Amino acid sequence: MQLMDHQFSQRVDQWINQRVTPHSLNWQRESQWPIREWVKSLASSNLAVAGWPAPHGDSDLHKQLYLHYALAREAPGSIGLCITSHLDIGARCLLEKANPQLAEQWLRPALRGDALLALAMTEPQAGSDLQGIEFRAEKAEHGWSLSGIKRGITNLPFADAVIVLARTAPGRSPFSYSLFLLPMNTRGVVRENALPTLGYIGCLGGMQVENAIVPEENVLGSPGAGLILLMQHLATERLFVSARMRGISELLLEKIRRHSASHPALVADLIIQCEAFNAYFEQCVENYIRQEFPAKESASLKYLGCRLLKNLTDKLCELDGVTAYLNNEYTEIYHREAMGLSLAGGSEEIMLAIIGNEL
């Protein structure tokens, strides 16, 4: 990955080597994710948001992308995904959309690791079709009353607050939805146990909410603009998820090449796919920085990353033989996670629908 500040990348690598790598497989086996400690440690090492806009960082987006890329390579499982979801999906959403009061209350603690965030869109009956969500918010005397169920949300088993998409008007108009910050200790919020998932074990959860009241200032952006804001934010999410996919894909390719050193023809095609994805990723990053990163492009990037990752994990499974079927071996872990990442931020079919709508 292109990163001009080599000192920063060395510091990230060093942090991962010291704080994550020695424990990574144990955490994986026990499904224990000390995410709060990681964020605190990243923050105290000045690594958490070094690439954020001022005053938090120096606006070098590549630094943020490198952080998630490197975490994906070196720390399988939920570790990297939880940090990405907290920092550059959850907290970044607050940075861009919260009013100053809300930002002061939640953003600063979030960046210190004192508060963990999640972004909740998916529901038991609505994942791909966000306009079909049932989670609703109604105007109440002192703000908004929220009710409904969210499920399959990264970080929800341990989040302190959730950015939640809720319906604020009937019908499927894009202006029928709003975004709220919902503290998990709000009366009426019941956290569910983590879902028993194939990958990212222990970090995907749900909540049941009934008449939870949040104040007016907890609305992110304008009421009714939630879906539009979320769509814009999803482009950001897909970029960061793609950085993770790039990290994993390069790692897998290295493993595949070691397996097939005497048969280069076996992997030539995968090398080409990786080169192509990397080139497209860099192009997308440049476009994102120039603020010319349309939904179609973010969807293409995500779709291509999913395809690449699945191709690589399938090939590694073929080459690894029985090891690929042993619990908590790298190949087995990444095979499960490739499927999980292909769902995060929208499945491949949704990506194709986004691209297809603009043909």
Place this chain on the structure above:
Amino acid sequence: MLMENSLHSLLQSEISAGLEARVATLNHSEVLAGVQTDSATSLMRLLGERALICDLVLRDPPTSWMLLNVHAAHWLATRKAAAAVELVLHQLHTAFPLLEQLGAQSSLANSLSIQLLRGETLVARIIHSLDLAATISARKNGDGWLIQGELPVCLIGPDTQFILLPVASAYTGKLDIFLLPCNADAVQIVSRAPVSGDENYALARINLANVQLNPECHLGSIARESYQHSLSIHQALSAITNNQSSKMTLTATIEFLRNRLVNGTPLLKLDVLQQRLAALQAELSMSQALAYSTLYAQRTETFSRLANASYEAARKLHQTITAECLHLGGINHYRTDSEVANSYQQSRWMNFFSEFSPATVLAR
């Protein structure tokens, strides 16, 4: 060298004055209408008339060079004659740079490079020339040279007059470059298979049975890396041509499906079709990104590898897209006068022109 002295000073002012405008003429239908039959010579002359050939081989400043080549590659992709296009790209990106380098060693190379720029002569395209270089023998024979060997696949046409033959030197580790007239007695075309869609051009197997050459036909010697670099540039630009052809085919198919109704609904609105096209569109965007980033990397160590990867990616995608689009257009795209059918045929045919085996290069 020719490029840095005469050409550069000759064209520098013209480039800054009207490069964009002249590039734009390439897309002008009036210009294209003047060429009834796409032949390599007419394409070269057309580029020459627009004073573009010189620019196309001018690598300084690199940005202009790249921009122009990309435009030219796009334009060449619109031509129906894949064989002629392949030959033109070969002249621009392999033959000319080679002759230009040899210009300091040979006056014949110098004059030939100028003729080539004017579209007055063409050299044949040897497939896998770098690999073959080690299999050809060249030994001094009196004042001249005696050449022996075989060229299993060569692209030739009615306009090709010469073969630029690289021969690996056992002593220097470099490549000796020889100029072989196609009509020399001992240059025997053993077999000749007309290419699909254009019988003027053929893939020929050529036997070099003790070809006696004059001393001046030894144009000089160059480093193997240098030769490989020009082949890589050829690949990188061919990737762009392939991508552009893919793009045109995809656009034509999308347009077709947009206008074709089933039960009053455009076929394009059917998820099953739309998603197939969306997937191809995404793949094409990625292939384009790779091709362009490869050109930017031409002065780096990874260039050869990237050029090969971008060519392979674009070539395979071209095949996939044209096959899908031929299918989606039904009988309408199956007609010989269909743009999609033409692209489909050419994508298969152009399969030959991968200069290196991808596995070999990538493994290296």
